[in-house]
Structures are given as structure tokens and as C-alpha cells.
Amino acid sequence: MSDITPESPNLGVTHERLRLEIDDTSIDLALFRRLGNSTSIPILFLHGWGSSKEDYVDIRFHGGFSAQSFLAYDAPGCGESWCEDLSKVNIGFLVKTAEAVLYHFQILEFHVVGHSMGGLNALELAYRKPEAIRSFVNIKGNLAPEDCFISRQIFDWHSEDMDEFLNEFILRCRQSPFYSAALYAASIRQRVQVGAIRGIFESMVHLSDSGSLLAKFLALPFKKVFMFGEQHASLSYLPKLEAAGVELVEIPSAGHFPMYSNPVAMWAAIYDVIQRVDGQQSNDTNKEQILGQ
Numbered sequence: 001m002s003d004i005t006p007e008s009p010n011l012g013v014t015h016e017r018l019r020l021e022i023d024d025t026s027i028d029l030a031l032f033r034r035l036g037n038s039t040s041i042p043i044l045f046l047h048g049w050g051s052s053k054e055d056y057v058d059i060r061f062h063g064g065f066s067a068q069s070f071l072a073y074d075a076p077g078c079g080e081s082w083c084e085d086l087s088k089v090n091i092g093f094l095v096k097t098a099e100a101v102l103y104h105f106q107i108l109e110f111h112v113v114g115h116s117m118g119g120l121n122a123l124e125l126a127y128r129k130p131e132a133i134r135s136f137v138n139i140k141g142n143l144a145p146e147d148c149f150i151s152r153q154i155f156d157w158h159s160e161d162m163d164e165f166l167n168e169f170i171l172r173c174r175q176s177p178f179y180s181a182a183l184y185a186a187s188i189r190q191r192v193q194v195g196a197i198r199g200i201f202e203s204m205v206h207l208s209d210s211g212s213l214l215a216k217f218l219a220l221p222f223k224k225v226f227m228f229g230e231q232h233a234s235l236s237y238l239p240k241l242e243a244a245g246v247e248l249v250e251i252p253s254a255g256h257f258p259m260y261s262n263p264v265a266m267w268a269a270i271y272d273v274i275q276r277v278d279g280q281q282s283n284d285t286n287k288e289q290i291l292g293q
Contacts, residue, residue: 013060018073020100025088027097030080031073032057033105041134041278042069042107046098048116049150049200050188052079055115055259064271073101075121077196086195090203091117095124108132111274115139116150116256120204120213127216135223135277137270140256142208143217143226144237150256151208154201162194178231178255179262218244223277227269229254229261247273 018029032053036042045056053072059065074081076097077089098121102110111134114122119141126133142148153172159165166188173185207213214237217224226241227249242248249269251258258266 013057018101018104020097020104022076022093022096022100023088025093026084027076028082029073029076029097029101031071031101033071034060034069036069037067040067040069041109041111042071043111043113043274044098044102044107044122045070045072046112046114046118046121047072047075047078048118049078049204050184050192051115051118051257052191054079056113058263059267062267062271064275068274071101071105071107075118077193077200079191083193083196086193087199089196090199091120091124091207092203094121094200095128098122098125099129102132109134111135111137111277113137113139113270114141115259116141117200117204120207123213123217124207126220126222130221133220133222135225135273136220137225137227137273138217139227139258139266140229140232142204143214144235145209146236148205148208151201151204154198155205162197166192166194166197178257179229179253180255180257180260183260184257214240217241218246223247223273225249225269225273227251227258227266229256229258231255 013032013034015032018031020027020029030053045053047053047055053074056072059068059070075094076083077086083089109132112122112126114120116139119138122136122138123141126136153169157165157168159168170185170188173188174182176182225247228235229251230253232255233250238248251262251265251269254262254265
């Protein structure tokens with residue numbers, strides 16, 4: 001079941017709402033998208049926990065992306081989206097949501113960019129649909145237990161009252177030594193729906209601890225980039241990623257939120273990846289056509 005209602009265009013970007021049914025649960029997603037030129041492979045953007053689709057909307061201002069198709073939405077339990085039963089929201093539910101969005105818009109091939117929770121969603125999505133992915137820019141998505149410094153707080157700072165938990169979480173973020181953490185904290189209340197916190201966090205921790213995420217990421221057969229702020233440069237698995245041929249992109253003057261603390265470097269790096277991958281694909285197609293003549 002789906003129903004879509006346009007709202008208003010903005011520099012070629014259309015803001016819409018999309019109604020879907022996931023696991024017998026109604027959801028109503030707030031999204032924006034743009035159709036690029038006929039040869040443009042779309043980018044699917046997946047945001048992190050406590051963030052929203054607006055993390056990516058500035059793509060419209062970058063001239064290099066002027067012909068690029070893209071789509072971003074607030075995940076169920078986040079931002080302006082609505083979910084009939086927030087207790088059902090976990091990483092598996094979010095992955096099914098992404099699959100339903102792609103199916104609705106008939107997107108058969110795409111680049112995916114995911115940050116933090118969105119990076120984990122993108123990894124699970126890519127592992128299930130590797131043939132559909134052109135490239136994957138993983139912005140500090142979970143790959144190992146050490147990545148649960150946000151989500152593991154559901155256990156380390158246990159509370160039965162999720163409102164109380166969120167208040168304390170926001171206070172800890174404000175005191176965090178990470179770039180832009182205080183800015184992130186200032187809007188969490190507007191971006192997080194309390195009923196979805198436990199399911200999302202517990203599933204993130206479970207997958208990070210026992211979901212073989214690093215092995216899954218390394219096994220993906222397409223272009224993979226792992227992007228991280230300089231404050232994450234000590235992650236234990238970075239040498240393993242590099243040795244396996246994953247492209248590492250360190251964003252200076254950034255921690256967990258490069259879209260807030262250094263968006264110029266982040267967008268430049270994403271553009272560089274998309275341009276190289278699509279350019280290589282075009283060259284490969286031309287070669288095949290020439291050899292076939």
C-alpha cells in the first residue's frame with residue numbers, strides 16, 4: 001500500500017510524503033528527492049540516529065551535483081516521519097523501509113551514502129541487494145563493537161523511562177569532546193521519537209557485537225569508501241579496511257558529524273567518489289560497445 005502527496009519544489013527538489021506498509025505497520029515518511037538527467041544514477045541518503053534527512057539537503061547547492069538524482073527521507077521514529085507502532089522500529093525494520101522506498105520509486109541501481117545508524121542500515125541493505133549498488137560511502141557507520149558509543153548508552157545508562165534517558169543523553173552530548181556534538185544535542189528532541197529509541201539502540205548494539213558487520217562490509221563487491229572525522233582516526237579496524245582495498249577518507253576538523261563541522265570537505269569527498277565511479281562505469285560501457293562492434 002502506498003500513497004504519495006507532493007508538497008513544494010525547491011531548487012529542483014520536491015518535498016513529499018510517502019505512505020507505506022512495513023510488517024503490517026503503517027508509516028508515513030517525510031522525504032525530499034530530485035530527478036536528475038536521464039543518465040544519472042540516484043544517490044540514496046540514509047541519516048544517523050538523532051539526525052534527519054536535512055543532513056543532506058545542501059546537495060542542491062553544490063554545482064557538481066546539478067544533474068544528479070537523489071533521495072533522502074526521515075526514517076521511521078525520526079524527524080517528521082510517522083509510524084503507527086514505534087515499538088516495531090529497529091534496524092531490520094529500517095532496512096525493510098529502505099527497500100520499500102526503492103521499490104516504490106522503481107530505483108533499480110543507486111549509490112548509497114549512510115551516516116552512523118544510516119551507515120549500518122546501508123550496510124545491511126547493500127548486503128541484501130549487492131547487485132543494485134553502484135557505490136557505498138559509509139560515514140562512520142557501525143562495523144564493530146567499538147562503534148556503539150552512542151547506542152550502547154541504552155545499556156550503560158539504563159532507564160525504564162525513555163524521556164528521562166533522552167534528557168540525560170542530551171546532557172552528555174552537550175558535554176562531549178566531539179566536534180559539533182553540542183549542536184547535534186540542541187535538536188535531538190525535534191528529531192527523535194521517544195518510542196523508537198530502545199528498539200533502534202538495542203538492535204544496533206546486537207548487530208555491532210555479533211552481526212559480522214566488518215566481514216559483510218569487506219565482502220561487498222562494489223566501490224566502498226569509509227569516511228570518518230579526524231577524531232575517529234584511532235578506530236582499530238581502519239588498517240584492516242585499508243589493507244582490503246577500502247578507500248579511507250579522513251575529514252579534518254570533524255568528529256562523528258562531518259556534515260555539521262566540515263560539510264565542505266564531506267561534500268567534496270562524496271562528489272569525488274560519485275564522479276570517479278560513474279565515470280569509470282561510463283568508460284567501461286564505451287569499451288564494451290567498441291569491442292562488440
